[in-house]
Amino acid sequence: MFCEGDKTYDHPGDCPVCGMDLVEQPSQQTTIYTCPMHPEIEQDEPGSCPKCGMDLVPKESESAEQKTYKKLLKKFKIAVAFTLPVFVIAMSGMLTNNPLYDVMDIAYWNWVQFALSLPVVFWATRMFFERAWRSVVTWNLNMFTLIGIGAGAAYVFSIIALLVPSVFPDQFKTDEGTVHLYFEATVVILTLVLLGQLLEAKAHSKTNGAIKELMKLAPNKATRIVNGEEEVIAIDKIAVGDVLKVKPGEKVPVDGSIEKGNVFIDESAITGEPVPVEKGNGDTVSAGTINGNTSFTMKAEKVGADTLLSQIIDMVNNASRSRAPIQKLADKIAAYFVPTVVGVSILTFFVWYFFGPQPVLVYGFVNAIAVLIIACPCALGLATPMSVMVGVGKGASNGVLIKNAEALEVLNTIDTLVIDKTGTITEGKPSVEKVVPVKGQEQDEVVKVIASLNNHSEHPLGKAIVAFAKEQKMNLDEVQDFESKTGKGVVGQVDDVAVGLGNVSLLEDVGLQIGSAMSTAIEKEQKDGKTVSIAYANKTIIGYVVITDAIKKTSKAAIKALQEKGIAVTMLTGDNKLTAAAVANTLQLTDYIAECLPEDKLKEVERLQQQGKKVAVAGDGINDAPALAKADVGIAMGTGTDVAIESAGLTLVKGDLQGIVKAITLGEKVMKNIKQNLFFALIYNTIGVPVAAGLLYPFFGILLSPMIAALAMSFSSVSVISNALRLRSTKL
Structure with missing residues (x-):
């Protein structure tokens, strides 16, 4: 609860101010490998079991939150087992002909209630009285003070009434001469409070989920090349200068630069942008990003805490801990x-x-x-x-999924909303906006040619073109001699005709030039932040395709509704300035910042908060996680990454900005x-x-x-x- 500021403890226990359980601070730990058949075999790097030869697997360690939850669950089961009979005995007294009194007198049943209450009060829920006592001694009065005094007073009263009922006036006695007891009130209240603590412990296991999800992004092993030989090593064994091999589909283990290979790297984990980036010799790659379909070798330049991923983890951690709760x-x-x-x-x-x-x-x-x-x-x-x-x-x-009451309480006090573009305002994936044929060409024929050419392409833009053709239920032709021209486009043979799709450089390679009218039209699309690829067949330009990340249909109306509520809306995006300006213009947003890195978004949120603003942040990517954690309330798109969702107080399942209006x-x-x-x-x-x-x-x-x-x-x-x-x- 941030009761004592930025203070941590080296052992578990209760907060001395509010009495709540202390939560383990997540940290990057060395992965331990064990044999699934012989769990006693453990080592700090991958390998095979010396007993059975099976591959060692990462050992699943139980977190402190899970241990606390299991301990409370055991106590809760015991409390319920003893509370239910006490409750039944007490409530049966309301019956006109109580069958229990046929078994034995009420005075004896009172002793049974007392005996059954002992495990609940003195074992299962004893911690509540300890917290209440500590709160009184330190004068940090809290909810446990009330629970301890209220339940304790009822219990002490009941014990005195059970032992010496004669000291009480007649008006406090039943017809049988006994005093009305409150054992059932005591144990029911304490058991319900214990249930709340149990649910709280379960929620704590997700409190630091964002950091844990970020930690999962980095692989636990890597392939190192030594003297031409490959060896699998633990990630913490990598040193600066090591040459590593990253195979198709694998995550990049550390920050470094490509030594050999031309690949597409999915950097959405860092930038939040959906389109993989083409990389070649000398280009930098970051830990946690994902390799495409071609192997490459890289030189390790930043390892451990120096990687960009580790820095983002630290930002999320610090932002989470620095946020003072309501x-x-x-x-x-x-x-x-x-x-x-x-x-x-x-x-x-x-x-x-x-x-x-x-x-x-x-x-x-x-x-x-x-x-x-x-x-x-x-x-x-x-x-x-x-x-x-x-x-x-x-x-x-x-x-609208709500992580905690805090988010709800703060949400209706916000006056500024910071939103990401890709995946939040937009769909978050490239799609074909239109295909424009040149005069004399049929649009369907152009679509069929470029979709056939890209049918075997792994490039996201190529997949978007194929998806566009399939939506129109087109039958695609076979392609021969398919080739990807790095940084230019793709070429091949369709029905024995040489075809290609790409940029101006690709056209120049085959001796083609676009006319002034088409050049003007393409420049206009590019100024609107869209990607344009030009198609040719048999050395003749046949048209061009416009690919965009479409704005969600509900985004404009939602932003307008928020502005009408008096909330200032600012867009922060890692995309280029042209695209950002185009989206902002469409949505009539005057405040936006382009080419933002994760730390830029975090700094902007901090700047707004220093001005006294109550800031909400809506985003969907890992690059949004630090800002989501630092904001007064974070709102994640359910269509986004697990890290963004874990960093946020609210999650919009449909990834729809209208959900923010509903949430407020x-x-x-x-x-x-x-x-x-x-x-x-x-x-x-x-x-x-x-x-x-x-x-x-x-x-x-x-x-x-x-x-x-x-x-x-x-x-x-x-x-x-x-x-x-x-x-x-x-x-x-």
Whole structure:
């Protein structure tokens, strides 16, 4: 919760301020390899098992969060096993002819409840009382203070009533002469709180998911060439200057430069741009990017923490830890509510002791306990999570996945939205916008020729052309002598005719030139940020194809709706200036920055925040992850990378900007509902505490027994749950 600033601990435990479990900070660790058949065999590099000869595989290590979850799950199962019979025994007392009383008297059943409550209170949920005690000693009052005092008071009251019922006035006794006990209230409240901790521990396993996903991008092994021989080594064994071989489909292990080979590298992991980049001798490659279909050799230049991928990991880590969370309303209330209730309880005891009727000690104690019981935080604890739970479900049904309540709370306070272009505003994949034939040529024939030529091409632009032809259900011809001309285009033979598709350089190779009219038209398309390839057949230009990353149909309307809400929208993209300007012009965006690297996006978010802006960031790529983590709230496209999704507080399943409008509306509704719930959680207590203290006794002779106090507690819980369920009918 960032309670103590940028502070970390070297051992697990609880936060000394808020009492929450400390979460393990992710770090890059050496991969350990083990044999699937002989797990005792372990080593820090790939190889084969000395016993059975099988390939060693990376060992799956259990995280601290998983260990905590398993420990809490065990405690929860024990708590439920003992809580259910206590609850059944207590509730059976409401039956007119209770069959349990035919077995044995109520006094004995009370002892059974006490025995069954011991494992719940003193083992499964003991940590809550420890946290409550620590919060009182350090005076860092929090929700655990309320839980410890409320449940503890009910439990102590029940034990005293069980052991010495004679000290209580008759009005607190049942017809059988026993005092009404609260063992069931204690164990049910504690078990429900334990369930919340269990769900929290499960969520913690995803808290650092962004960094863990980033770590997965780097391969755990690489192929090194030594004296012409290939050897497989662990990635942390790579040294600067090593020559590495990267095979088709493999990830680049470290930063370096290509020594031999012409390849297409998918750099979307770093840049977020969907089109693979052509690389040749001397060009740089980065760790985590993916090789195409041709092997190449490279020289390692940056390894370990110096790689670009490692730097992005550090940025996400630092941004995640530097974001101060919103202080929960319930904790704010607790800071005043707890000492007030304790003070009223103590004051009640002394007022009855000095001014009350005999026996003064019993009246003082009973009424002081009634004050604490009616102030039990059951409804206060439910107020926020109930609304969040229903709100999250409502969001999910509308394509808005919410990671935490924090995101919802902050979302309706934002005044600036920073959005990525590729995959967020646009579709995120190249597609054919149009095919323009020259005069005398049929469009379908041009499409058929260029699609046939690219049918066996691995280039993303070629695949887009083939997909375009297949959408029109065209039958493609066979191609002979297919050849890819690096940096120029592709050529081949279709029906014994020499055909080609590429740029001006390719045309010059076969002695062709484009006319001024076509040149003007192509330049116009290029200024709009589109890619244009020119086609020829039999040494005659037959037309050109325009390929673009289309803007999503809903983007313009969504951006307009956000601007109408008073939210300033800024586009940041790694794409070139021409493309960025064209997209911004179409969407009527005045604020945009092109050619942004991950650190540029992060710096822009920090700059806006320093100006006092509440910033939301929407993106879909790994290059957006640092900005998503640093933003007041991050919004990821569900069609994007896992890293972006893990870095964000919200995910739009359909990758549709309209989801942001829905999310903001949902955030407003949920926060309003939480405030209403807090009112319901406290109104019964506010009214009941003075009555429990005995304020009405001098005038009407009315005392609020702990049983009535518990009933008021139940009413507040029912009100909170009912109000939260209203969110299900909210229209977004």
